[in-house]
Amino acid sequence: MSAAKLLKANGLTPVVLEARDRVGGRTFTVRNRILRLAKEYGIETYKGKSHPFKGSFPPMWNPFILLDFNNLWRTMDEMGKERGPWRAPHAEEWDKMTMLQLFEKICWTSKVLHFAKLFVNVNVTSEPHEVSALWFLWYVKQCGGTMRIFSTTNGGQVCVWWRGSCGRLESDQRVHGRRAGRPGYCGSMVIEEEGAPISLTLDDTKPDGSVPAIMGFILARKCRKLSGLTKEERLKKICEIYSRVLGSEEALHPVHYEEKNWCEEEYSGGCYTAYFPGNLTQYGKVLREPVGRLYFAGTETATEWSGYMEGAVQAGERAAREEVPAIPFVTTFWERNLPSVGGLLKMMGVSAFLSVATVSGLVIYKKGLIPRS
Template sequence: MSDIQKSWDTIVVGAGVAGLRAALDLKNAGQRVLVLEARDRVGGRSMPGTIAGQTVDFGGQWLGAEHHLFREQAERLGVEIYPQHTEGNNLVSFDGGVQPYSSQLPKLPWSSLLGLGLADQFLQNDLRKMGDAAPWMVENAAELDRESLEAWIGRKVHTKGARELIQLIAKAILCAEPSEVSYLFFLEVLRQGRGLNTMIGVKGGAQQDKFIGGAWQVPKRMADQIHDQILLNCPVHAIEQDASEVRVICSQGEFSAKHVIMTAPPALAARIRYEPALPAKRTGLIRRMPMGCVIKIHVAYPTAFWRGNGLSGAVISAERALSMVFDQTPPNSEIGILVGLIEGAHAVELSEIGPEARREHVMADLVHYFGADAATPLEYVDHDWTQETWTEGGYGAHMPPGVMTTYGEVIREPHGRIHWAGTETATQWMGYFEGAMQSGIRAASEVLDTTSS
């Protein structure tokens, strides 16, 4: 983009799903919109990669059964959808051994399954008490917020297997250790995601479908519709506003508008200088919402050998670094691909040791799960999201104990001409593309409502 104009109706900071949807809605309403993106690409936490000649998602990839906004957007853009492969037995690694299972729950000692069922009942009871109220407004919100999820698990779950499984589920959802997360925040994530079973489920759950060619195509095709209004390699340094306009100062100059929509993750939004300064609660909030830690791996094989062995490719493990594995084989492909996730403290540890040592750990875990057939892949690739300068982790940000009831009420509250979006600000499906899409629609509506009043 050359000779770009300096004055716009709205400037959107961030070309991820939230920012692109907000920009498209505003453009379709007749506004002149500029999108500023710090990276050299669009997509945010959606990102393409390749392995063995196949394009895969290095970022988010799944489409839940109830992710209606993102599904509709993909269908409008012609991105095809197919179901996550589930045929065959799943595997669970527990107490050093690996066991197959075909039911929704893995094979654990009966006492552990009983403890898991009781824990789920406790969660359901607390979710019912929340009702539809904002989380910081529910009865005993301060008490629920003071306690970490780890402390809650320690109080409510009394068998080793059940504790480890709930900790694994929490890390899989949040990419953070249970000790780092408020129990009230975890409840809000569960409420937005339709409960624990839906969030961890495949058929009817949050991992039901994927996209042929990758989810990254959705934001890419969104961006193609406004490509001449997107400025890449343009991190924002400062936002200044007064009674008449807002000025955004970035590495490629200064631009003015009537409104700004900020979609950057909280930790990155906190790096920006604001004049006048943000309110104390807003500053406190974005400084106290760290990103989770996650490394995503793909391993390609000559064939999907696990299918021939009667396995689905799905693995869960509370004791190995590679805690979650799924079949990632493309439709009608001759090769087989596994995708895995390393989360929380394991991601921190394996980020520190570097890619070669990390590969050794991952391959050892895959051999532990699938046997010698897993030892000789065609190719291995991984992507360490903790090392992404303009993301600092994934999948989303979380709130440590005490943050939600002290600062949380301002998460969607505009500050003058600045409006806030991004998946962390969603009221449904926070942490997912669906939540990002919802937040972009809301923020665009806020701007349009303000300009029409």
């Protein structure tokens, strides 16, 4: 759609061929009756306000875990700085290595190793043993690094923490004027508990405070496991974990529930993005190359925020520019060859010197001060 928009702006008449019965690809908005039902049952809507942590991740008080966390993020960011990705000095080595193997080399504590695995789950909906270290390091880098990709404020994501079964709850976003029964937190959560169906949630309440909703993600191995349950069974498990994390019985009685299994989408086969399982060095360089008049776009072909809507727009516009290249500017001979001011003065100085030298030579020659040949 972004490519077609830019082509149209350049005077062409593009035709968009869509395989689905809707546009949008991996963006899909469900229109439902939730606001009408909320009003019918007298449920109050609310507005929220953010108060972020000073960092992207919750504070760690164990010094060894703190050191381990810091080393993990710093090492990943440093490794991601290598040029490439497929031209990186360690490209072949890292492409054959999975992120799980890399984490096992970097991480010293089980706590950090566990969270590192969740970091992959949340960002690319895959398991660490499934993705190439080279690709994932590049993926994080092109989203601005570990802090940027994982942040909600000034970044990409998240905010309420649930650690195992210890019941500790932290938040960098508190809700003011909340609806009754919600314990002062926004709907953004990272849930590390292995048995929890949801790993990540985002508050999907509309900007005007209408349609209060929590959007949760069932990721990677949990998606494969829970897809065998019924919709009602999944809903029950989700409500139970929300109730525990938020400390609210109200979460057990949702007004409305929608779910979307992206694995069942014929033309997507999953979400949010496609990953490279160790073949980026082989195929990465030709990912964006056109074949004749056939040009390729899509969020996976983006060079910034690949896997996101921003990347999809960038890739569409890049493909359109390949089809409609910029018209070159025509310059005159003088525009190409006129000297600079400094060059002109230099030329004038040399010319003046040559003129003076020539005149002096003629005078000397006429006076007979130098012999004639």
